[in-house]
Amino acid sequence: MAAKDETSAGSVWLRPQRSRGGRPTLTTQQIVPAAIEILDTDGVEGLSMRTLAAKLGAGTASLYWHVANKDELLELALDDVQGEIAIPAVGEVGWRAAVGALAAGIRDIALRHPWMIGLAGVKPPIGPKAMRLNDVAAGMLAAAGFSGAAVSRISALLSAYAMGAAAAENSCRQGAAQPGQAAGQMRASIEAHWRSVAEQYPNLAHWRSENPSATFDQDTFLFGLDRILDGIAVWRDRAPG
Amino acid sequence: MAAKDETSAGSVWLRPQRSRGGRPTLTTQQIVPAAIEILDTDGVEGLSMRTLAAKLGAGTASLYWHVANKDELLELALDDVQGEIAIPAVGEVGWRAAVGALAAGIRDIALRHPWMIGLAGVKPPIGPKAMRLNDVAAGMLAAAGFSGAAVSRISALLSAYAMGAAAAENSCRQGAAQPGQAAGQMRASIEAHWRSVAEQYPNLAHWRSENPSATFDQDTFLFGLDRILDGIAVWRDRAPG
DNA sequence: CATTATCTCGAACGTCGTTCCATAGCTGGT
DNA sequence: ACCAGCTATGGAACGACGTTCGAGATAATG
Known part of the structure; x- marks a missing residue:
């Protein structure tokens, strides 16, 4: 850990590059993808500097030459996955489809890398990707x-809605599938608990009686997206620009 | 730690109550507000079972009689703060204002308790509040x-947008005010870094040249909310219901 | 009063993020 | 060819953390 003194206590992105001399076996370009792989499998709590170093065949302390700390590593991983989002050109599909694809792309990435949901609201979005x-x-x-x-x-x-929708969908999934027990067991105990408190929530109960399996899913996302695109369209037609 | 065996490995909310006998000095109703106080001050990383117990004048291990683990404590705290949101009746203000107040209330809570932003997308939303x-x-x-x-x-x-907007606004704030340095220093180094990479992002550069201080703020939130309400309105008028 | 369940908590365990510092390897200057 | 100086590695250790154990204290019950 050096080369930090010039811009002390800043984000990763504000730090100048290093190079020249030495033995370059371990690089940030190796570390970050390996970290993302662990994050996708085991989540944020499953990523430790020790397991990451072991996966790379390196010593734990070596990581600290390339990243300042775990927080910065998470910042790098969070930025990296945002490079996966592809946005179509407007000319190809029209503005409404292109704008919708942007939101859908953000949601896809967030659901593919659920650990980023808890991170995106905390780390500043100033990485290159x-x-x-x-x-x-x-x-x-x-x-x-x-x-x-x-x-x-x-x-x-659009990005606020996409991230919020992914967060809602992910949190519903957390409730549906708890680790360490049969898939139906948790759902069954939730169902039992729900029946026991249903009378306390009359409005929810009424709606749930006609729609028992209620979660935030893709249909929910697409319905909201359509309403947002409608709202943008009427605003666009009302005030020219 | 007992009373967990009946509904093993479930959420807090699915567990039956206990009572009868013993020495009831420490209660969940004391623990959770104290935890929220620490969370508001120091964030999730600043909350440790030891400091929380010290704040309550209790032994660390005593907490584990009332909450299964730290994760469950965070679940309880997350649910608790959602009780702060007040929603006006529709008759008083009309549906558009009432619906808007719901979203604004969610955003307010999230910005007042920023630690919940990283939690809401991970913990299932099945608490009583x-x-x-x-x-x-x-x-x-x-x-x-x-x-x-x-x-x-x-x-x-609405709640997806409100939470997403709060997350975006909070992450922008994280970038603007890093702890441990003067307020303007970080902003200055960001500005310098921005100038050095501006040519790589032509579209952002063009827009930023006319709007230098660009963050997700209340105006951004309200603009998006108005578009969403417009979209809901046209949908409501189109398909009756 | 004895029994039983409820509740407290000092002490300890294993894991984690992080730092220290001795060491190894590469590069450029002479 | 050689050494000076930088880049990079990693074993060992530190302190803090979440959590568990088990002995003890307290109050209601029969």
Whole structure:
């Protein structure tokens, strides 16, 4: 751990590069994907510096030459997965489909890497891949005819909804499938508990009686997305720009 | 730690109550608010079972009689703060204002207790306060004239957006004010870093040139909320219900 | 009063993130 | 060819953490 003194206590991204001399066997480009692999399998709690180093065949302390600490490693991993999102060009599909694909892409990534859901609301989104995503989204919205502050606000609206929807969907999944027991067992005890308290929640009970298996799923996401796109469309038609 | 065997490895909420006999000095009703106080001050990492017990004047191990583990304590705290959200009746203000107040209330709570942002996407939302909130929201939407699946979908849309917006706003704040350095110092180094990479992000650069201080703030939230409410309104007018 | 269940908590265990520092390898200057 | 100086490694240790154990204290029950 050196090379940190010039911009002390900043984010990873604000730090200058190092190079020249030495023995370059371990690199950040190896560490981050390995960390993501562990995160996808075991979650944030399953990632320890020791297991990560073991997976790379390196000593634990060696990691600290390449990343300042675990928090910074998580920041790097969080930024890295945001590079997986692909956004179609507006010309190919029309603005509504392109904008919808942006939101759907964000949701897909979040559900594929659930550990990032708890991280995205905490770590600042200033990594290169996150900025690239924002830049592409801004270009797409500009090409769709939006201008000025509308570009950033609509982009913010879509990504906020996509992340919130992924969070809701993921938390519902956590309740449905607890580890260490049969799949149906938890669901059964939830069902029993629900019946015992249903009378305390009359409105929920009424709705749930006509729709028993109620979770936040893809249909829920797509319904909300359509409402948002409708709202953007009427705003776009009302105030030109 | 007992009384867990009957419904082994379930959520807190599925566990029966205990009582009768013994020395009831420490209660869950004391523990959870104390934990929330620490969480508000120091975040999730600042909450340790030892400091919490010390704050309560109790031994560390005593906590484990009332909560199974730290995860369950966080679940209890997460549910508890959701009881702070107040929702106005539809008759008083009209459905659009009432629905908007629901989303704004969720955002307020999340920004007042930022630690819950990283938790809400991970812990299942089946606590009593969370269900009460859902129930009240469902009743509000039903009173507003929505029916059937629309009630749950619109409620899900609003809370997903509110949480996502709070997450985005909070993560922007994390980037702006890093602890342990002067407020302007981080902002200055971000600014310098931005200038050095601006040409890589032409669309962002163009937009940022007309709007230098760009973060997710209340105006961004309200703009998106208005678009969502517009979208719900046109859907409501189109398909009766 | 004896029994039984409830509740407290000092002490200990294993794991974690992190640091220290001795050491190894590469590069450039002479 | 050689050494100086940087880059990089990693064994060992530290302190803090979540959690468990089990002995003890307290109050209701029969």
